Amino acid sequence: xxxxxRSVTVNGERFERTVEPRLLLSDxxxxxxxxxxxxxxxxxxxxxxxxVLFDGQPARSCLxxxxxxxxxxxxxxxxxxxxxxxHPVQQAFRxxxxxxxxxxxxxxxxxxxxFLERNPNPDENxxxxxxxxxxxxxxxxxxxxxxxxxxxxxxxxxx
Amino acid sequence: MKPAPFEYYAxxxxxxxxxxxxxxxxxxxxxxxxxxxxxMMNFRLVQPSVLVDLNNIxxxxxxxxxxxxxxxxGALTRHNQVETSAVAEQYAPLIHFAMQKIAYPAVRTRGTFxxxxxxxxxxxxxxxxxxxxxxxxRLVSGRGERWVSADEFFISLFTTALEPDELLAExxxxxxxxxxxxxxxxxxxxxHDFALMGVAxxxxxxxxxxxxxxxxxxxxxxxxxxxxxxxxxxxxxQSPSAEAIRAAAESAAANEIDPADDIxxxxxxxxxxxNVLCRRALEQAFQRAAGKK
Numbered sequence: 290x291x292x293x294x295r296s297v298t299v300n301g302e303r304f305e306r307t308v309e310p311r312l313l314l315s316d317x318x319x320x321x322x323x324x325x326x327x328x329x330x331x332x333x334x335x336x337x338x339x340x341v342l343f344d345g346q347p348a349r350s351c352l353x354x355x356x357x358x359x360x361x362x363x364x365x366x367x368x369x370x371x372x373x374x375x376h377p378v379q380q381a382f383r384x385x386x387x388x389x390x391x392x393x394x395x396x397x398x399x400x401x402x403x404f405l406e407r408n409p410n411p412d413e414n415x416x417x418x419x420x421x422x423x424x425x426x427x428x429x430x431x432x433x434x435x436x437x438x439x440x441x442x443x444x445x446x447x448x
Numbered sequence: 449m450k451p452a453p454f455e456y457y458a459x460x461x462x463x464x465x466x467x468x469x470x471x472x473x474x475x476x477x478x479x480x481x482x483x484x485x486x487x488m489m490n491f492r493l494v495q496p497s498v499l500v501d502l503n504n505i506x507x508x509x510x511x512x513x514x515x516x517x518x519x520x521x522g523a524l525t526r527h528n529q530v531e532t533s534a535v536a537e538q539y540a541p542l543i544h545f546a547m548q549k550i551a552y553p554a555v556r557t558r559g560t561f562x563x564x565x566x567x568x569x570x571x572x573x574x575x576x577x578x579x580x581x582x583x584x585x586r587l588v589s590g591r592g593e594r595w596v597s598a599d600e601f602f603i604s605l606f607t608t609a610l611e612p613d614e615l616l617a618e619x620x621x622x623x624x625x626x627x628x629x630x631x632x633x634x635x636x637x638x639x640h641d642f643a644l645m646g647v648a649x650x651x652x653x654x655x656x657x658x659x660x661x662x663x664x665x666x667x668x669x670x671x672x673x674x675x676x677x678x679x680x681x682x683x684x685x686q687s688p689s690a691e692a693i694r695a696a697a698e699s700a701a702a703n704e705i706d707p708a709d710d711i712x713x714x715x716x717x718x719x720x721x722x723n724v725l726c727r728r729a730l731e732q733a734f735q736r737a738a739g740k741k
Contacts, residue, residue, distance in 0.1 A: 290453070291455055291456060293456075309453070310453070310454055310455065310456035310499065311450065311451045311452070311453055311454060313450065313451075313486075313490075316450070332449065332450075332487070332490045332491075333487035333490055333491065334483055334486075334487050334551075334552075334555055337552065337554060340554045343557070343558075346528075346554075346557040347553060347554035347557060348554055348557050348558050349483070349554055349555065349558070351486075351490065352482050352483055352486045352487065352555075352558065353482060353486070353558070354456070354482075354486075356456055356458070357458070357501060357503060400553070400554055404553070417639075418548075418553075418639075419553060421552055421553070421639045421640050422551070422552020422553055422554050422555060422640065423552075
C-alpha cells in the first residue's frame with residue numbers, strides 16, 4: 290500500500306502524519322488528530338457539516354484527501370475560539386440561539402467566519418446565500434440568520 | 449462511505465501528468481477540484497485505481513482576455529476565482545453570472561472550470577453555457593494538442609471527446625457579436641441544488657432589430673447539453689416578437705429535449721418548465737441585445 294509523509298498545519302499547530310491515499314481530510318482531522326469538532330454528515334458535499342477553512346477559504350473536508358493537504362493551513366472549529374474565550378461568531382450563535390442539536394454548527398461557524406471577513410456588513414439575502422450550503426434540520430435557519438447578523442455587529446464593534 | 453483504495457500521484461508538471469495518464473489509460477482519473485469526482489468515489493460509484501492530482505501543476509489557473517474579445521479560462525481555475533473576476537464579468541458575462549448558481553460557496557472554492565466540463569454532468573451549468581456560447585476546449589496529451597468545439601466535446605452522460613490520455617487544459621469563450629444578449633433561467637427545489645430544468649439563451653440582433661443569431665441550450669434536459677437548433681434556426685431573420693419567442697420556446701420544449709422522469713419531477717413537468725423558462729430566457733436575452741436591461 291502506498292503511504293505518504295504529510296505535514297499539515299491545523300489551527301496553527303504543525304502535524305506530521307503518515308497517510309494512505311484514500312484517507313479523507315475529514316477523517317484525518319477526526320481520527321488522526323482527534324479534532325472531532327469537524328462533523329461528518331453526508332460525505333458528498335451537500336450538508337456542509339465538515340466545512341473547514343483551507344488556506345483561509347471554506348471547503349468541504351470530506352471532498353479532499355489528506356494527502357492533498359501537505360503544506361497547507363487548515364482551521365477547524367477548534368481553532369476559532371476556546372470554551373473560556375469564544376470567537377465572536379461563536380458567542381453570537383450562543384446568544385441568538387443559532388443552534389439546537391449543534392451537529393451542523395461547526396461547518397456553519399467556519400463558513401460564516403470566512404464570509405464575514407470578506408463581507409463584514411451583509412444583508413439578509415447575502416447571509417442566506419452564504420449559508421446555503423449548510424443544512425440545519427433543527428432551527429429553520431431564522432435564528433442562524435439572526436446569529437450571523439449579531440456576529441457581524443460584534444466583529445465590527447471589535448475593530 | 450469511504451473511497452476504495454487507489455494509487456495517488458501529484459505530478460508537478462503537465463508532462464508528468466500526461467505520461468501517467470498515458471501509462472494507466474482507463475484505470476486512471478484526473479483529479480481537479482474533486483467536488484464531483486470525490487463524492488462519486490465516496491459512494492463507490494467510481495473506483496479508479498489511479499488518481500492523477502492536477503492541483504500541484506502551475507499555470508493551469510488563469511483568466512486571460514484575448515485581443516479579439518475572447519476569454520480563455522484555465523482548467524484549474526476555481527469557480528470562485530471566475531465569480532470574483534472583473535475580467536470574466538466583462539468578457540464572458542453569462543459565465544460570470546452563472547457562477548453564483550453553481551453549487552455552494554464552500555464548493556466553489558475548490559471546484560474547477562475544467563473539472564466541471566470534463567465531468568460532463570448534463571445537469572451542470574458550464575457544459576450548457578459553453579455550448580450556448582460556441583466555446584471550444586484545448587485538449588492536450590503526450591501526442592500533441594487539439595481544439596474541440598463544445599458541440600463536439602459533449603457526447604453523452606459523463607462522456608466527452610477526451611481520450612484516456614488527454615487532459616482539458618483550457619476553455620476559450622469567443623466574444624459575442626455586437627447587439628448580443630444572454631440569459632440563464634433555472635428552476636431548482638432548493639437554492640443551488642441541481643436544476644430540475646435550466647436553459648441558456650444567447651442571441652444577436654441585426655441592424656434592423658431582427659434576430660441575426662440565436663443559441664438555445666438546455667441543462668437537465670437529456671444525456672448532454674441539449675441544443676435546440678431547430679427552434680433557434682426558426683428565429684433567425686425574424687423580429688423577436690412575443691409570438692415568435694412563444695413559438696420557439698414551445699417547439700424547443702416539445703421536440704428538442706429528452707427530460708428524465710424521476711422522483712424529483714416527471715418528464716411532463718420538466719417539459720412544462722422548459723417551455724416557460726425558455727420563453728423567459730429568450731425574452732430577457734432579446735431585451736439585453738436591444739440594450740434594455
